[in-house]
Amino acid sequence: MTSWLAVAREDPAGLPDEGYVALLGADGDELEELADLADSVRRRTVGDDLTVVVNRNLDPALVVKPEHLDALVEEAWTLGATEVCLQGPLPPEAGPDAAVDLVARVAGRHPLHVHAFRPAEVEAAAARRGTSVEDxxxxxxxxxxGSVPGTAARILDDGVRAALTGGTDIPAARWVELIRTAHRVGLRSTATIVYGHVETAAQQVAHLRALAGIQDLTGGFTELIAMPLVDVPPGVAARGASGRETRALHAVARLLLHGRIDHLQAAWPKLDRDTVLAVLRGGADDLGGLLLDGVLDPGAGPEAGRVLTVDDVRAIAEELGRPVRQRTTLYGEVDPERVMLR
Structure with a gap:
């Protein structure tokens, strides 16, 4: 372990797979050393800013309730959002161009960044429209x-995916192709990994290698979001992600993806506060989105009821001793008139 840490200090992204697998098992003093190293790489790469985006989840089914959709978009804008996120299936009764119409309606009302359609939803929308995915x-x-969520990646291993979903997931190769297509037409995306279930450390490393390979070809990923499996499917003997594993995985991801994916998000809806602080001290630099609920339809979105307040962000930043920067979806600067966090 000590020898792999020494190699990683000189070349964070240069270890062989066996080195990263060994680091994923770090514990005790070695885990602290790994986290410190990852945090120093984070500091050199993106500085000390703790970043956050002000966003809101909306249900794509609202495409058949345009007046309600308009009201929710208006509310999101009034609350200070710069991003609207749309994830989920379109209703069966929606027309062939429903996905495009939905985007146009949201984007046409205010200059909000529309972050929408997971890979399987991209494939379904193209089929509904009768065109290629690229078209x-x-x-x-x-x-x-503006961008697509790189979610539902889980672990890019078909055996693992089948164990988690009973074979209902799109194949790993298809997920990769759909994301590469989005990047090819000029869209950016997040990258994700879901861990703490039936996968091995070697499969975690292989997944991160696959993301690195996509990034080498396209440069389209904005950040990595590492999420423990929280809602365990029936019949899946998931081991559960420990705090130790969570810290080690975030640190290893920072090292392995160094020079490729600059930003690493602490997935606060999936982690307790102490773990959020731990990963932000061990390689992560971003808190993701506030996920504003509003009052008109607070149940919209898969993370309904999970809201990060401005005061929460400031308290976390103060505890870390780091400044806060409100960002755009693509990590740019927010219009000063729209900034909620200073």
């Missing part, structure tokens, strides 16, 4: 789509 994404981008 659909090109049309959606022209309508105002």
């Amino acid at each position: 659909f994404l090109t049309a959606a981008r022209a309508a105002g789509l």
Whole structure:
């Protein structure tokens, strides 16, 4: 372990797979050393700013309730959002161009960044429209789509995916192709890993290697979001992610992806506060989105009821001793008139 840490100090992204697998098992003093190293790489790469985006989840089914959709977009804008996130299936009764129409309606009301459609939803929207995935994404981008969520990646191993979902997931190779297509038409995306279930440390490393390979080809990933499996599917003997594993995985991800994916998000809806602080001290630099609920439809979105307040962010930053920077979805600067956190 000590020898791999020494190699990583000289070349964070240069270890062989066996080195990263060994580091994923770090505990005790070695875990603290690994976290300190990852945090120093974070500091050199992106500085000390703790970043956050002000966003809101909306249900794509609202495409058939346009007046309510308009009201929710208006509320999100009034509350200070710069991003609207749309994830979930379109209703069966929606028309063939529903996905493009949805984007156009949201983006046409206010200059909000529209972050929408997971890979499987991209494939479904293209099929509904009767066009290729590339044609659909090109049309959606022209309508105002700014980026796509790189979620449902889970672990990019078909055996693991089948164990988690009973074979209902799209194949790993198809997930990769859909994300690469989105990047090819000029859209950015997040990258994700879901851990703490049936996968091995070697499979975690292989997943991170796959993301690195995509980034080498496209440069389209904005950040990595590492999430423990929280809602365990029936019949899956998930081991559960310990705090130790969570810290080690975030640190290893920072090292392995160094020079490729600059930002590493602490997935606060999936982690307790102490663990959020730990990973932000061990390689992570971003808190993701506030996930504003509003009052008109606070149940919208898979993380309904999980809101990070401005005071929460400030308290976390103060405890870390780091400044806060409100960012855009693509990590740019927010219009000063729209900044909620200073």
